[in-house]
Amino acid sequence: MGEPITATATAGPGRRIDRVLDHAFTADLSALPLGVLRDRRAEAGAEENDLSYLRRVLHGRLDIIAAESERRAGGDQNPLVGRLPEILADAPSNRPASTRHLALGAVAAIGEYRVELEAKLRELALPDLGACSDRALRETAAALSVCEREVSELRRRVQGVVDACAADLARRYREGEAAVDDLLVAQ
Incomplete structure (x- = not known):
């Protein structure tokens, strides 16, 4: 599969994931204008x-390969x-569900990291399950697992950024620095 697409390996200054994960993105959130803070939360949320x-x-x-x-x-x-509907269905989780709302539609432009990883995944397409060897299945699963771990770690880090922005917004509303009425007027 080649090199993993890390958040810094092919980083251009314009990639959204790099902006969101840059320390400066969340440095001194309390000093940012309210609109800028909301924009940052939205940008991190899109990522x-x-x-x-x-x-x-x-x-x-990975579930398809495991089932095969x-x-x-x-x-x-x-x-x-x-069996694909059964294989791809989400089983009930033992862990508490996230209370975070994730939009299903195209609310924001797709980020550059996603475009890059989707291109990698096209190269790493599922093999013809009926014709491939057990070894090919294992190698594909291993490569997909590497990608999954990378994406999961980046997601965890981005969630921290979203949480930091949301916490500062909540603090502003709680302490009276921002008012819901202002938000309604802005829309």
Whole structure:
């Protein structure tokens, strides 16, 4: 698969993920004008949406490979296509669900990191499950797992940025520095 697409490896100054994860993005949030703080929270939230989407894509591919490996190990001759809804369905989680709202539509432009990783994922397409070897399945799963760990770590870091911006906004409303009425008038 080549080099992973880290948040700094191919960083251009204009990539949204690099801006969001730059220390300066959250340095002295309390000094920022309210509109700028809201814009930063929205920008970080858009990046979080992209990373969450990428994680879902990666998990889906890993789930398909795992199901194919299990099918082979069990000697099942039926193709997976009939089981895809079951394979790709989210199982109930034992962990508490996130209370964070993630937009499903294209609220913001897609970030550059997502575009770059999607291009990598096209190179790392799922193999023809009926024709590929067990080794090819394992290698693809390993490469996808590397990507998933990277995306998960970046997502965790971006969530910290979103949380920092949201916390400062909440503080401003709580302490009277901002008013909900101003927000309604601005819209």
